[in-house]
Amino acid sequence: MTTRALPSRRDEAWRYSDIDAVTAAWPLPAPESIIVPAGGDFRRAIVQDTGAIQQIEMSIGKGAAASLHVLNIGGAYGRIELAVTLHEGADFHFGAAQIGGGQQNLEIVTTVTHAEPGATSRQVVRSVLGGTATGTYLGKVAVARDAQQTDSEQDVKAMLLDRSATANAKPELEIFADDVKCAHGCAIGELDAMALYYLQSRGLPPGEAKKLMLQAFVAGVFGGAEDEEQLQALALAKLGELV
Amino acid sequence: MLKIENLHATVADKPILKGLSLAINAGEIHAIMGPNGAGKSTLSYVLGGRPGYEVTEGSATFDERAAAGLFLGFQYPVEIPGVSNVQFLREALNAQRKARGLEPLSGGDFLKLAREKAGLLKMDMDMLKRPVNVGFSGGEKKRNEMVQMGILDPKLAILDETDSGLDIDALRTVGDGINAIMRRPDKAVLLITHYQRLLDYVQPDFVHVLAAGRIVKSGGPELARELEEHGYAEIAA
Numbered sequence: 001m002t003t004r005a006l007p008s009r010r011d012e013a014w015r016y017s018d019i020d021a022v023t024a025a026w027p028l029p030a031p032e033s034i035i036v037p038a039g040g041d042f043r044r045a046i047v048q049d050t051g052a053i054q055q056i057e058m059s060i061g062k063g064a065a066a067s068l069h070v071l072n073i074g075g076a077y078g079r080i081e082l083a084v085t086l087h088e089g090a091d092f093h094f095g096a097a098q099i100g101g102g103q104q105n106l107e108i109v110t111t112v113t114h115a116e117p118g119a120t121s122r123q124v125v126r127s128v129l130g131g132t133a134t135g136t137y138l139g140k141v142a143v144a145r146d147a148q149q150t151d152s153e154q155d156v157k158a159m160l161l162d163r164s165a166t167a168n169a170k171p172e173l174e175i176f177a178d179d180v181k182c183a184h185g186c187a188i189g190e191l192d193a194m195a196l197y198y199l200q201s202r203g204l205p206p207g208e209a210k211k212l213m214l215q216a217f218v219a220g221v222f223g224g225a226e227d228e229e230q231l232q233a234l235a236l237a238k239l240g241e242l243v
Numbered sequence: 244m245l246k247i248e249n250l251h252a253t254v255a256d257k258p259i260l261k262g263l264s265l266a267i268n269a270g271e272i273h274a275i276m277g278p279n280g281a282g283k284s285t286l287s288y289v290l291g292g293r294p295g296y297e298v299t300e301g302s303a304t305f306d307e308r309a310a311a312g313l314f315l316g317f318q319y320p321v322e323i324p325g326v327s328n329v330q331f332l333r334e335a336l337n338a339q340r341k342a343r344g345l346e347p348l349s350g351g352d353f354l355k356l357a358r359e360k361a362g363l364l365k366m367d368m369d370m371l372k373r374p375v376n377v378g379f380s381g382g383e384k385k386r387n388e389m390v391q392m393g394i395l396d397p398k399l400a401i402l403d404e405t406d407s408g409l410d411i412d413a414l415r416t417v418g419d420g421i422n423a424i425m426r427r428p429d430k431a432v433l434l435i436t437h438y439q440r441l442l443d444y445v446q447p448d449f450v451h452v453l454a455a456g457r458i459v460k461s462g463g464p465e466l467a468r469e470l471e472e473h474g475y476a477e478i479a480a
Contacts, residue, residue, distance in 0.1 A: 194321050212330070215325075216325025
């Protein structure tokens with residue numbers, strides 16, 4: 001994953017990036033390396049609220065489990081980039097929300113490699129975007145030739161609060177094994193007008209009604225997180241700024 | 244309490260209401276009946292301020308600010324995944340209380356109130372904790388509308404076909420609920436219905452027939468029975 005040359009928008013993984021911000025931060029430090037030993041159990045929550053580029057390389061050992069939760073909300077440009085390698089029977093869970101308004105550009109780029117048989121991975125990503133913000137999820141799942149019985153899922157949804165906001169979603173599969181289960185789905189939409197009207201007809205101000213629905217939209221991604229309540233509270237506060 | 248004068252309204256530029264007038268005083272229950280496509284639901288949405296429903300002429304004036312006293316019972320209550328009934332109702336009630344200059348209700352006091360109203364409508368408290376209307380049967384959704392009405396305690400309730408989708412027992416429960424919550428000297432109800440049956444439980448003071456966007460006939464409770472017997476075609480003609 002280490003990019004030696006300054007990337008441009010011609011590089012697929014940086015296609016929607018704020019290249020000026022990337023240039024300003026260049027050269028990037030070496031990616032953080034996380035090694036989960038065989039049978040280990042790793043959990044971490046990352047809150048990106050300053051406008052940083054964060055790169056992580058993770059190797060999950062045989063039979064180990066890793067769970068990563070991300071809230072990507074801050075700064076003009078915030079990027080979380082993951083390269084995860086799963087060994088035999090390993091389990092990876094990724095739950096992420098990115099919430100942006102104004103002219104923010106937020107992105108999550110993941111490469112999950114099932115290198116050996118019997119591993120499971122599940123990624124759930126929710127984006128809420130207002131103003132002229134851009135939210136991107138580029139997620140590649142690669143299944144090696146002998147990684148049979150791989151079970152992987154990508155569930156990606158984005159909600160646009162304004163017609164001027166942009167969501168990019170690219171779930172991608174590259175499978176060389178022949179006995180695998182790989183599901184991926186993505187949807188980009190707007191808040192349901194009838195549901196909003198229903199909530200407002202009960203006396204909720206429009207902003208509160210939207211906030212309630214958006215809260216429900218992102219809430220699920222933090223299930224089982226180390227500090228679930230804090231992540232929910234931070235997400236809610238950010239949603240409050242957008243509606 | 245509610246005064247509608249020569250109301251014209253369009254939906255997607257199509258005229259639906261064509262000069263509807265109606266006055267409802269405090270303490271009264273009015274029923275509006277009428278054939279399919281007469282404009283009954285449009286009337287409720289116009290009064291409820293739904294986007295896309297445009298008033299082109301005339302007016303509807305309501306004594307209270309809408310945020311603090313109008314309740315619209317939906318013909319098709321909306322399912323909202325992920326949003327819990329109690330959470331949303333507490334926020335809605337407290338928003339209304341704030342608009343009226345009252346202190347917000349604490350979690351404990353709110354649950355007590357919710358339990359009382361759910362009991363009145365014979366609805367399981369567990370259902371109130373579930374996401375709004377998700378997986379509810381048609382009858383449960385309508386009961387839930389009435390529980391919400393009980394909790395929010397409006398001055399004026401417009402109930403759009405609250406009786407559709409209800410079995411006979413549920414109809415009685417809902418009818419009793421409407422009476423218990425809304426039959427007060429300072430409140431009023433506008434019932435929109437196709438059938439006489441609900442009116443056996445909630446006795447209206449006035450019955451109106453709506454056809455082609457206007458009220459074509461008004462009378463007492465006996466008008467509903469006439470309609471049931473002879474159909475709209477004869478009465479509205």
